[in-house]
């Protein structure tokens with residue numbers, strides 16, 4: 001069942017790997033939506049949409065997606081049982097002294113996997129199991145509307161949970177503001193965060209590039225989308241760098257029953273726009289920007305979203 005109301009739609013933009021130009025495409029969509037969409041930056045391991053949209057955080061929240069053990073040193077008898085039991089080598093005999101022993105045990109919060117074994121079996125009930133702060137999420141304003149980005153801490157693995165949280169928050173803001181669309185910037189690959197980005201969405205746009213790895217990744221990403229029953233569309237970015245592989249990608253898209261959105265040409269202007277902190281459609285009207293506008297029109301049509309008045313852009 002869709003998590004959204006009948007009128008609010010979710011578009012997820014993903015790619016098989018990084019560097020396909022997904023950021024540039026999403027930043028342009030945000031500009032074309034004219035402030036009537038809410039952005040959910042679900043690339044929580046390596047968020048970079050902020051580089052294109054320069055968000056200003058207006059709310060900042062910690063993300064507690066898991067639990068970690070912690071030795072309450074005052075209760076530890078230094079029996080060493082926890083160290084023997086921990087399969088993740090997360091317990092060390094270098095904790096502070098207490099009234100009974102010179103050294104106690106300590107849990108390394110980065111190595112701790114939160115399995116809970118030590119907390120159940122400590123004979124002195126000296127280990128507590130507390131929610132761990134694994135990252136942060138924000139509500140930000142951008143020139144193209146609200147955005148919900150997030151950042152997962154180093155070596156943290158609760159990305160699927162954080163992605164779901166970001167989607168839910170973006171959906172709540174969209175409903176509050178009467179927006180028609182949540183535009184989700186997904187992470188590369190087919191792992192847990194991508195699955196959390198896709199589930200229950202209305203359309204997945206797969207941004208690919210004309211390389212053999214792009215061709216291979218397309219099939220894997222398409223399989224994930226089909227598995228979760230989400231219609232997919234493909235866009236080949238920088239298609240003119242290899243027209244032969246582009247044709248193969250189009251064929252592969254048909255084989256996977258994906259809609260074909262657009263071919264977007266390679267253009268130096270994409271980099272120039274980034275240097276100026278603009279999306280491509282804000283930077284220029286012709287060339288690749290025209291192709292991205294056409295792609296946007298296809299997407300709105302496929303999702304039955306009314307056409308959105310575009311923001312004023314440079315000529």
Ligand code: SF4
Nearest residue numbers: 076077079080082122
């Ligand atoms: S099992 Fe409990 S009492 Fe024993 S060393 Fe570990 S924390 Fe201390």
Ligand code: SF4
Nearest residue numbers: 086112113115116118
């Ligand atoms: S919760 Fe599990 S992983 Fe963490 S310290 Fe205890 S036994 Fe090790």
